[in-house]
Amino acid sequence: MREKSRLRNLVRDAFFFAILGCTSTAFSADETSRAELALRVASLEQSELTNLLAQKLQNYVNEIAHKKNRVAMPRTRVTLDLQRKIAYLDLGSDYILEPGTYISATLEEELQQISQGLDWDLGPNPPIHNYEFLFGGKKLLDLFPEEKRLTEEAARAAVSRLGPVVVAAAHGDYYHHGFKDWRPQRSTVNGITEDYLSPIYAAELAYWMGKRSNKTAALPRGPIGGNHGESGRPWNDMATKYRIEQLLPNRPDIWDSLPTSTDNLRNYHEDIRSRPLYANELNAEGLLHLHTNSHDTNPLIRGMRVYHAKGREEQKSLAESVLCSMTEIVHAASGYESFPIASFPHEENHGENRLAKMPSIIVETAYHTNPDDARALLDPAFRTASMKGVEKGYRLFSEGKKCKPFQLSKVIDDPVPLGNFIPVDAHYEGNPEFEATLVTELIECPDDMQCWTAKLPLDKLPSPVRFFIDCGSSPTPREHRMQVKIIDADNVDTGWEPYTVSCPASWDRNVRSAFNERTYVAHSEAP
Numbered sequence: 001m002r003e004k005s006r007l008r009n010l011v012r013d014a015f016f017f018a019i020l021g022c023t024s025t026a027f028s029a030d031e032t033s034r035a036e037l038a039l040r041v042a043s044l045e046q047s048e049l050t051n052l053l054a055q056k057l058q059n060y061v062n063e064i065a066h067k068k069n070r071v072a073m074p075r076t077r078v079t080l081d082l083q084r085k086i087a088y089l090d091l092g093s094d095y096i097l098e099p100g101t102y103i104s105a106t107l108e109e110e111l112q113q114i115s116q117g118l119d120w121d122l123g124p125n126p127p128i129h130n131y132e133f134l135f136g137g138k139k140l141l142d143l144f145p146e147e148k149r150l151t152e153e154a155a156r157a158a159v160s161r162l163g164p165v166v167v168a169a170a171h172g173d174y175y176h177h178g179f180k181d182w183r184p185q186r187s188t189v190n191g192i193t194e195d196y197l198s199p200i201y202a203a204e205l206a207y208w209m210g211k212r213s214n215k216t217a218a219l220p221r222g223p224i225g226g227n228h229g230e231s232g233r234p235w236n237d238m239a240t241k242y243r244i245e246q247l248l249p250n251r252p253d254i255w256d257s258l259p260t261s262t263d264n265l266r267n268y269h270e271d272i273r274s275r276p277l278y279a280n281e282l283n284a285e286g287l288l289h290l291h292t293n294s295h296d297t298n299p300l301i302r303g304m305r306v307y308h309a310k311g312r313e314e315q316k317s318l319a320e321s322v323l324c325s326m327t328e329i330v331h332a333a334s335g336y337e338s339f340p341i342a343s344f345p346h347e348e349n350h351g352e353n354r355l356a357k358m359p360s361i362i363v364e365t366a367y368h369t370n371p372d373d374a375r376a377l378l379d380p381a382f383r384t385a386s387m388k389g390v391e392k393g394y395r396l397f398s399e400g401k402k403c404k405p406f407q408l409s410k411v412i413d414d415p416v417p418l419g420n421f422i423p424v425d426a427h428y429e430g431n432p433e434f435e436a437t438l439v440t441e442l443i444e445c446p447d448d449m450q451c452w453t454a455k456l457p458l459d460k461l462p463s464p465v466r467f468f469i470d471c472g473s474s475p476t477p478r479e480h481r482m483q484v485k486i487i488d489a490d491n492v493d494t495g496w497e498p499y500t501v502s503c504p505a506s507w508d509r510n511v512r513s514a515f516n517e518r519t520y521v522a523h524s525e526a527p
């Protein structure tokens with residue numbers, strides 16, 4: 001008994017060691033090892049999970065402190081609320097040395113690096129969904145009273161929402177007061193500079209917003225011709241803040257919102273804030289921030305994520321809808337069937353969402369620091385599928401519809417045949433994009449028949465879709481085992497659903513059981 005439990009502990013410790021002992025880069029990226037990791041994590045007791053996260057967290061914080069040449073490493077602490085799937089990460093009261101008056105974009109990014117690292121370390125389907133940072137027991141906003149005031153004001157405020165949907169492409173060139181030069185906010189990795197790729201994604205999304213949602217998208221970063229005067233750089237490369245300065249010269253509160261800051265990165269921080277403040281000024285009905293993601297230390301981290309601000313239920317619903325629709329359309333695109341996508345949205349403390357008065361989300365389409373994700377980001381097919389997903393998610397949210405899987409719930413033939421035609425009703429669920437195609441065929445073709453696969457176009461038909469099967473001729477009544485699926489305009493399909501057609505005996509036709517050749521989808525009541 002004792003031996004057995006010792007052995008069990010040894011095995012458990014070995015597992016545990018395997019998780020703790022690996023640096024994050026030692027994990028193989030393949031799906032099997034990720035699934036095994038998930039199993040190991042799922043088997044951990046609460047105290048073991050706490051210890052695992054505590055050790056990982058301390059490592060991440062040490063790395064950050066080391067980079068900043070800090071002598072003393074902050075002491076961290078982890079507490080879990082497994083029911084709410086939240087981990088509270090206390091970084092200590094001395095983590096933020098001089099809080100200042102606003103939350104800097106770099107602090108936000110630092111915290112995101114930690115939470116995304118931990119999320120990756122727990123594998124797919126993690127027991128923790130969100131990470132809340134504490135500083136000596138205090139919440140981040142409690143260290144920044146002015147930020148707290150603005151955040152609460154934005155959460156309470158009601159804008160008319162009669163304005164456009166603002167599609168904010170991330171980053172862009174800004175003036176660095178330390179180096180005294182103009183530069184992008186992100187470095188080039190795997191051939192991608194996020195600052196210059198995100199406007200291409202924004203233009204794609206704006207196109208689909210116009211075509212499918214019939215909505216005007218406002219793009220603060222252009223496209224626009226010519227050069228920005230002060231830097232001499234193309235307008236298309238410039239950060240949002242400079243464009244807003246040109247559009248609204250009398251509103252420095254939007255584009256120069258930190259006028260007393262002496263931080264070398266003040267323009268960088270102002271740029272992040274300018275996007276929600278601009279959307280507030282436009283009374284925008286929604287705000288969609290388009291980013292590509294990155295991780296400083298672990299190039300294996302990959303996949304699609306969507307962020308909303310904490311405590312903003314409307315933002316959360318929008319984030320869920322967009323993530324769900326992106327999953328549907330990206331997974332239907334050839335080559336991206338198993339592209340990693342988070343199964344739930346994440347909440348985090350981003351000024352971009354926090355300061356917005358309307359539903360606002362951050363779409364992190366994929367990691368440019370991961371080679372596979374970077375390849376996807378540069379593929380026009382992936383770009384189109386992902387941005388169609390954002391548009392669809394936004395549209396369903398704004399129409400109050402729920403994103404749910406496109407599938408056939410039941411397929412039944414009508415017991416009363418209409419002459420030689422059998423009516424069949426395909427009941428579907430979900431939100432297909434039209435024009436769609438209904439495909440039907442016999443599961444097994446009898447020897448005495450010619451069989452066809454019928455592909456029937458159908459446009460904007462609510463469920464159920466009625467189609468008619470031509471029974472052809474047969475001396476005796478017979479049953480046919482058939483299958484049907486619907487494929488929508490984005491290649492999202494329901495999967496095959498079997499059904500049976502009962503055909504009467506029929507002598508009066510010349511057609512030799514050419515079963516499907518006259519099969520069609522009903523656009524009126526009867527053939």
Ligand SMILES: [Zn+2]
Binds near residue numbers: 170171194291293
């Ligand atoms: Zn970004």
